[in-house]
Amino acid sequence: MEAGSYLLIERGMTVRGTDGDLGSVVEVVADEGVDVFRGIVLGHGLFSAKRGFVHADRVVRVEQNVVHVSLSKTEADQLPSPLTGGQAYEGRDIKP
Numbered sequence: 001m002e003a004g005s006y007l008l009i010e011r012g013m014t015v016r017g018t019d020g021d022l023g024s025v026v027e028v029v030a031d032e033g034v035d036v037f038r039g040i041v042l043g044h045g046l047f048s049a050k051r052g053f054v055h056a057d058r059v060v061r062v063e064q065n066v067v068h069v070s071l072s073k074t075e076a077d078q079l080p081s082p083l084t085g086g087q088a089y090e091g092r093d094i095k096p
Contacts, residue, residue: 005061005062006028006030006037006056006059006062008062009025009028009040009059009062009067010025010028011024011025011026011027011028012024012025013025013062013065013066013067014065014066014067015040015042015044015054015066015067015069016066016067016068016069017069017070017071017072017073017075017076018070018071018072019072019073020073022042022044022069022071022073022076023042023043023044023045023050023076024042024043024044025040025041025042025043025067026040026041026042026043026051027040027041027082028040028041029041029053029082037056037059038055038056039053039054039055039056039058039059040053040054040059040067041053041054041082042054042076042079044076044077050077051081051082052076052077052078052079052080052081052082053079053080053081053082054069054071054076054079058070058071
């Protein structure tokens with residue numbers, strides 16, 4: 001993904017995987033001070049109640065209110081919780 005293009009990602013955008021829509025963006029995780037995109041928090045399942053952290057290297061492109069990721073629906077169901085996703089949240093700034 002192009003540098004800075006994560007700035008186009010907004011809460012509520014559709015997240016589309018390799019086999020269809022996965023859910024929507026709940027949060028964008030980035031360190032904007034040094035222009036480092038860490039990933040997104042995906043909301044999926046009933047009422048987007050299930051949350052998973054999608055690392056930046058799985059985000060392929062952003063276009064027309066859709067965030068394309070290199071994940072299947074099965075992989076999305078196995079994503080780590082954003083609160084237990086390891087290094088993902090260290091030093092983060094969350095774009096509202």
